[in-house]
Amino acid sequence: xxxxxxxxxxxxxxxGQEARLRCSPMKGHSHVYWYRQLPEEGLKxxxxxxxxxxxDESGMPKERFSAEFPKEGPxxxxxxxxxxxxxxxxxxxxxxxxGGGFExxxxxxxxxxxx
Amino acid sequence: SQELEQSPQSLIVQExxxxxxxxxxxxxxxxxxxxxxxxxxxxxxLMMLQKGGEEKSHEKITAKLxxxxxxxxxxxxxxxxxxxxIYLCGADMDTNAGKSTFGDGTTLTVKP
Numbered sequence: 472x473x474x475x476x477x478x479x480x481x482x483x484x485x486x487g488q489e490a491r492l493r494c495s496p497m498k499g500h501s502h503v504y505w506y507r508q509l510p511e512e513g514l515k516x517x518x519x520x521x522x523x524x525x526x527d528e529s530g531m532p533k534e535r536f537s538a539e540f541p542k543e544g545p546x547x548x549x550x551x552x553x554x555x556x557x558x559x560x561x562x563x564x565x566x567x568x569x570g571g572g573f574e575x576x577x578x579x580x581x582x583x584x585x586x
Numbered sequence: 587s588q589e590l591e592q593s594p595q596s597l598i599v600q601e602x603x604x605x606x607x608x609x610x611x612x613x614x615x616x617x618x619x620x621x622x623x624x625x626x627x628x629x630x631x632l633m634m635l636q637k638g639g640e641e642k643s644h645e646k647i648t649a650k651l652x653x654x655x656x657x658x659x660x661x662x663x664x665x666x667x668x669x670x671x672i673y674l675c676g677a678d679m680d681t682n683a684g685k686s687t688f689g690d691g692t693t694l695t696v697k698p
Contacts, residue, residue: 504685513592513674513690514629527685562628574619575676575686579628 475565475578476545483584490550490557492581496565502526503546504575505538508560520546553585589613590677592689599665600697607660607692609675617678618658619686620649624671632660632673662694670696 476495484490496503501522506514516530520540531538535553540546550557560582564575591610599605609618617636621629633642635651635658642649646663662669672693676686 506688514676514686514688516685516687519685530685564629574631574634576631577621577629582626 475563475576477561477563477578477581479581480579481582481584483586484553485586486554487552490553490583492548492550492561492563492583493545494548494563494565494578495545496563497567497576500565500567500576502566502568503540504564504566505546505548506562506564508562508580510559514562517548550583553583555585558583558585589679589687590675590689592673592675592692594692595690596693596695598695598697601666602664605662605665605694607673607675607694609658609660609677609689611656611677611679613656613679615651615655615658615677616680618649618651618655619676620658620660621674621676622671623674623691629674665694665696667696667698670694 475497478493482490494503503520505517507517508514518531518538519527520538522540523542535551537549560580562580563578566575593608597605619634620632622632623629633649635649638653638655640651648661651658672691674688674691676688679687
């Protein structure tokens with residue numbers, strides 16, 4: 472049973488370009504979470520999605536960031552017009568159940584560098 | 587303010603020594619998780635605690651959640667270089683939130 476897959480593992484973008492980060496949850500998991508880890512900081516929640524639904528996006532910056540989890544295919548975190556401050560590690564996690572009380576399985580992360 | 591406070595921020599110990607990392611909240615926690623992260627990699631799930639007073643062990647690592655469910659400690663006995671990494675506590679601050687809140691992590695270095 473493959474774990475949570477994220478790609479690419481490393482992404483370099485110039486300021487103003489778009490970044491697309493992909494996350495394939497574990498088989499059987501329909502809940503996906505995106506977290507951001509800035510250098511020297513802990514993980515910060517961004518968004519929680521189920522298939523075709525955004526459940527909680529309270530941690531998403533209001534502009535330039537969007538996320539989706541379509542019926543088919545991976546979850547996508549999209550960052551438009553990237554800026555240097557977007558450089559961070561972006562982690563995706565999945566769980567089989569809604570709500571708390573169940574551990575989330577994390578992917579290896581995508582390290583975004585904005586030059 | 588930080589909802590989950592982790593201490594210490596970093597720790598350097600000699601191989602073979604014991605150590606403790608703490609995770610504290612001002613709110614009741616509905617689930618407390620410990621993860622380990624190696625630099626540049628993803629998070630590895632270690633343990634989950636849900637009940638007040640609960641204690642779990644895996645190999646040389648023991649985690650406890652206090653009765654009030656506001657503080658957890660992670661204790662490593664006879665540390666080894668393989669224990670080195672960043673330890674993160676995560677918690678469910680709401681009974682049905684789904685998302686986890688994380689502390690800023692504790693960087694552990696074990697000197698051979």
